[in-house]
Amino acid sequence: MARAATTADTFNALAEPRRRQLVDALADGGERAVNELVHRVELPQPQVSKHLRVLREVGVVDVRDHGRQRLYRLNGRALKPIHDWVSSYERLWSERFDELDLVLDDLKRKEEGDDGGE
Amino acid sequence: MARAATTADTFNALAEPRRRQLVDALADGGERAVNELVHRVELPQPQVSKHLRVLREVGVVDVRDHGRQRLYRLNGRALKPIHDWVSSYERLWSERFDELDLVLDDLKRKEEGDDGGE
DNA sequence: TTGACATATTCCTATATAGGAATACAATGC
DNA sequence: GCATTGTATTCCTATATAGGAATATGTCAA
Numbered sequence: 001m002a003r004a005a006t007t008a009d010t011f012n013a014l015a016e017p018r019r020r021q022l023v024d025a026l027a028d029g030g031e032r033a034v035n036e037l038v039h040r041v042e043l044p045q046p047q048v049s050k051h052l053r054v055l056r057e058v059g060v061v062d063v064r065d066h067g068r069q070r071l072y073r074l075n076g077r078a079l080k081p082i083h084d085w086v087s088s089y090e091r092l093w094s095e096r097f098d099e100l101d102l103v104l105d106d107l108k109r110k111e112e113g114d115d116g117g118e
Numbered sequence: 119m120a121r122a123a124t125t126a127d128t129f130n131a132l133a134e135p136r137r138r139q140l141v142d143a144l145a146d147g148g149e150r151a152v153n154e155l156v157h158r159v160e161l162p163q164p165q166v167s168k169h170l171r172v173l174r175e176v177g178v179v180d181v182r183d184h185g186r187q188r189l190y191r192l193n194g195r196a197l198k199p200i201h202d203w204v205s206s207y208e209r210l211w212s213e214r215f216d217e218l219d220l221v222l223d224d225l226k227r228k229e230e231g232d233d234g235g236e
Numbered sequence: 237t238t239g240a241c242a243t244a245t246t247c248c249t250a251t252a253t254a255g256g257a258a259t260a261c262a263a264t265g266c
Numbered sequence: 267g268c269a270t271t272g273t274a275t276t277c278c279t280a281t282a283t284a285g286g287a288a289t290a291t292g293t294c295a296a
Binding site for chain 1: 241242243244245252253254255256
């Protein structure tokens with residue numbers, strides 16, 4: 001079997017650095033025409049269109065027709081699943097969670113001590 | 119050109135669902151032998167070893183020899199780049215940022231009003 | 237209609253997988 | 267040494283790209 005399709009999920013779609021660049025180019029939430037994006041990411045127009053298609057298929061961007069242009073906009077909500085997944089690991093490196101860890105360790109110790117005690 | 123190598127960066131390594139499963143199986147920060155992981159993710163042992171190799175090459179897991187076993191442990195810090203990247207978009211869906219948005223919009227409006235006014 | 241501009245699609249190819257099967261390598265116990 | 271257990275690697279194949287080039291589609295203007 002080959003690798004999962006890029007359109008399989010957001011994670012796969014964003015595994016491609018150029019697509020992340022495109023997302024970055026739309027980061028402010030504004031709309032951008034394809035040519036505008038072409039200039040920002042410095043890639044041939046067909047490639048930009050192809051990457052945008054993938055992003056569209058996983059719902060990371062939305063499109064809107066506007067005369068002869070097509071305006072793309074970031075749909076940030078689509079990134080939430082990824083954020084949720086990695087966030088559950090944030091405690092492994094963030095200092096903010098040091099105190100929480102102490103509490104959890106404490107709970108764990110108590111629970112183990114209680115084990116079968118009831 | 120084909121897709122970027124899975125070992126190119128953490129994002130590509132984790133684009134594979136099975137590898138995310140493996141990471142999840144190590145989520146508690148503890149060490150696990152390969153066979154233990156094999157049972158958890160219900161995948162043939164060679165595949166698990168191959169996926170672990172990829173994860174090791176991007177630094178998502180660490181290994182340690184222990185007799186005839188090899189103990190793998192999650193290196194959460196390696197997930198930070200991904201977290202940082204998606205987090206910068208969190209404001210696009212999180213209610214927590216609604217108020218911040220108001221402030222930023224306000225600043226923006228003022229700036230635009232000021233534009234060239236000096 | 238014709239032309240110019242904006243964007244999408246098609247065809248092609250080299251490449252990197254992921255999975256399966258078989259096997260190699262390593263450490264332990266007898 | 268030899269069998270056993272635990273893990274990694276190799277060989278094979280089908281498949282999905284990403285990029286390049288050329289071209290198709292769509293829209294506006296004169």
